[in-house]
Amino acid sequence: MKRNWWKWLLGVVVLIGISWPAYTWSRANIRTMKNAGRTRMAPVIMVPGSSASQNRFDSLIKELGKETPQKHSVLKLTVATDGSIKYSGSIRRNDYEPFIVVGFENNKDGKANIDKQAVWLNTAFKDLVKTYRFNHFRALGHSNGGLIWTLFLERYLKESPKVSIDRFMTIASPYNMESTSTTPSTDMYKELYKYREGLPNSLTMYSIAGTENYTSDGTVPYNSVNAGKYIFQNQIKHFTEITVTGANTTHSDLPQNKQIVALIRQYLLEENVPNKIRKQNQRRLQNQ
Amino acid sequence: MVGRFMQRLQRFDTAVAQQRYFRTIRDTLTLLFPFVLVGAYINVLNQALFQKNGFLNRIYYLSHWVPGFKYMAQYTGMLSIGVNDIIAVIAAFAVANFVVRATNRDNLMAGLTAAVSFVMLNVNFAIFNDQGDNTSSKFLEGNLGSQGIFLAVLVGVITGWLFSKLAFKPHEHQLLETRTHLLMRAKNNLLPMVITLGLFSAIGFGVSFISQMGLNGLFYTAFKLPFGKISHIMITIFLATLLSNFFWLIGIIGPIGFSGNGSVTTVQNLAYALQHGSAWGAPNPITLHTVFDAFANVGGAGMTLALVIAILWKSRNQDFRLVAKMSWFPTLFNFNQPLLVGLPILYSPLLAIPFLLAPMASMLITWIALKLSWMPPVAYPIYRTMPGFLTGWLGTGGDWHALVISILNLVVSTAIYLPFILINNRLTTGEVTSDEA
Numbered sequence: 001m002k003r004n005w006w007k008w009l010l011g012v013v014v015l016i017g018i019s020w021p022a023y024t025w026s027r028a029n030i031r032t033m034k035n036a037g038r039t040r041m042a043p044v045i046m047v048p049g050s051s052a053s054q055n056r057f058d059s060l061i062k063e064l065g066k067e068t069p070q071k072h073s074v075l076k077l078t079v080a081t082d083g084s085i086k087y088s089g090s091i092r093r094n095d096y097e098p099f100i101v102v103g104f105e106n107n108k109d110g111k112a113n114i115d116k117q118a119v120w121l122n123t124a125f126k127d128l129v130k131t132y133r134f135n136h137f138r139a140l141g142h143s144n145g146g147l148i149w150t151l152f153l154e155r156y157l158k159e160s161p162k163v164s165i166d167r168f169m170t171i172a173s174p175y176n177m178e179s180t181s182t183t184p185s186t187d188m189y190k191e192l193y194k195y196r197e198g199l200p201n202s203l204t205m206y207s208i209a210g211t212e213n214y215t216s217d218g219t220v221p222y223n224s225v226n227a228g229k230y231i232f233q234n235q236i237k238h239f240t241e242i243t244v245t246g247a248n249t250t251h252s253d254l255p256q257n258k259q260i261v262a263l264i265r266q267y268l269l270e271e272n273v274p275n276k277i278r279k280q281n282q283r284r285l286q287n288q
Numbered sequence: 289m290v291g292r293f294m295q296r297l298q299r300f301d302t303a304v305a306q307q308r309y310f311r312t313i314r315d316t317l318t319l320l321f322p323f324v325l326v327g328a329y330i331n332v333l334n335q336a337l338f339q340k341n342g343f344l345n346r347i348y349y350l351s352h353w354v355p356g357f358k359y360m361a362q363y364t365g366m367l368s369i370g371v372n373d374i375i376a377v378i379a380a381f382a383v384a385n386f387v388v389r390a391t392n393r394d395n396l397m398a399g400l401t402a403a404v405s406f407v408m409l410n411v412n413f414a415i416f417n418d419q420g421d422n423t424s425s426k427f428l429e430g431n432l433g434s435q436g437i438f439l440a441v442l443v444g445v446i447t448g449w450l451f452s453k454l455a456f457k458p459h460e461h462q463l464l465e466t467r468t469h470l471l472m473r474a475k476n477n478l479l480p481m482v483i484t485l486g487l488f489s490a491i492g493f494g495v496s497f498i499s500q501m502g503l504n505g506l507f508y509t510a511f512k513l514p515f516g517k518i519s520h521i522m523i524t525i526f527l528a529t530l531l532s533n534f535f536w537l538i539g540i541i542g543p544i545g546f547s548g549n550g551s552v553t554t555v556q557n558l559a560y561a562l563q564h565g566s567a568w569g570a571p572n573p574i575t576l577h578t579v580f581d582a583f584a585n586v587g588g589a590g591m592t593l594a595l596v597i598a599i600l601w602k603s604r605n606q607d608f609r610l611v612a613k614m615s616w617f618p619t620l621f622n623f624n625q626p627l628l629v630g631l632p633i634l635y636s637p638l639l640a641i642p643f644l645l646a647p648m649a650s651m652l653i654t655w656i657a658l659k660l661s662w663m664p665p666v667a668y669p670i671y672r673t674m675p676g677f678l679t680g681w682l683g684t685g686g687d688w689h690a691l692v693i694s695i696l697n698l699v700v701s702t703a704i705y706l707p708f709i710l711i712n713n714r715l716t717t718g719e720v721t722s723d724e725a
Contacts, residue, residue, distance in 0.1 A: 018347070018675065018678070019678060021347040021348060022343075022347045022674075022678055022682055023681075023682070023686055024347075025346055025347040025349075026668065026682045026685065026686060027685070027686065029346075029668070029669075030562075030668055030685055033558075033562055033668075066414070075552070087552045090551040090552060091552075091555070093341075093669075130559070131552065131555050131556055131559060132555065133559065
């Protein structure tokens, strides 16, 4: 035992040498976290179309993951009809641009359902803001998901006054439902048009249409997507409509279509994309 | 009763140790030990010292005053990639080598074949996509590190078996190799070599259609399945930890491991604690994070810091003492890989029992303390490299009760490990020959 006393002493010194700075650091850390108040986080929130679950964007996220330099973590929410929320997945620490997919237990088509889904989106959105304390975000909607987002932006975003939207992209969203008419007149369109003044003025928005023939992408008529411009014109800062046609432009293939993935990277995520993709995207814009 | 059980366990452990493939695996692990040990010290440097979230960096603010911090981070990162991230390739080589040596066939050839076969299972098929840019790697490096040990052992055993069966002529070691003899070796081993490579390349190719991350990725997806939904109910957390620690024992390192600060419940806890100025009454007191990460992971999975204490205190097995003396430092920062392969804990029936029991006991104590509201849950961020016995204290924002619970957990875990160390003492003093052949 005699020869061991200095080992014990050394141990105690090391223990204190670690514990005390650790304690002071942890107090200081908690203080800075409290004062910082907000995170650098700006999530990308995605809403799938009707009859699609919270897993709708898996292949798109995989496509994006292959290309993008930073890995995005994925959080999925399912909102039940009573407004309760189920979470799956998680947001990695230090991931400032996570993907959040909001799905609905009742994901049926039709105006009445879309109205409800916009309310549920608001419930989920408020919960997300409360938990992750971000104050700006990007939004992506496929098909009816774009309509849900539009309604949300028009009517409910005001309820989170501190939060603003950076960019908004819809993929094949039927602003005039299934109607092929060039003069939009469905109830859904009328509602979106009625509340259009609620849209945030500073919004930059892209509406992507897919076509596999003269009139539609197989599900959504081109004219219905095109009707979106009447809602957004004169209300927001930038509105751009892009038509994608080529391989894999069937309605349900659109989110993982390579061209659209490239458009998402450049316009929604504002990534520093390689010149090759930039040129390809520009050519498409010029050909409009 | 207990005495009889202990005796039986002792005999079982000896019997297993004499089993051929088991012995081979244990020999391999011991051979890996120096590499893993160096790797663990590198990990301490890289992850605890020179990384933003490293514990020592955080508490001593190293990045503010150490010159060239960024370069040191890169350099130690390089060391870590170079040593830790290819450990499984070495394991595949060593297992096949030891299996074949026992049957008197060409062990060097078998080892090399196993290493190549293992790498073949981990080719990144994404590079064959026409979209693939040049930045993605040709191999799935993630599978070549300690995560791949289980698969590497499997590949090594199969390769070794194939060589033992298919190489007809026994191998003669020569002190001076001649060209003729080397060519003879090539001729004698061509059949098993081609068959082994053919087998594993076919498997690797087949798997690439199912899984982007190779066979190992498939394994991990399968082994992660039971952990998809870990609710707040204590029993599921218990079972998940038990299963996860069992996977550790067979070389599948950490399907759930350290769950980190990212999950929704944890963020909610943090938000609550920041708003209210204390962790008391946080919305999710019992989660994998608050119970397992913070209190049952002291020194890494299996409460291995307790094992180090038990060995240094009571063990008379010189091998154990040597390994423990060399490994206690990384274990402080929760890197227990040297112990896993050095003692070894992996594939050891004797140490498996306390390895599974100690975290269970710790979680039970923690759970009771939380249920009785004797301490607040861990709500503030904790880091992987935080010394385990301080995590509870720091994660609750410096609550002394949590520190007491952590120390209690450590004491109880040491008590759980101790009887098994005593059995091992009897093994080493009683029958030296059978253990150390």
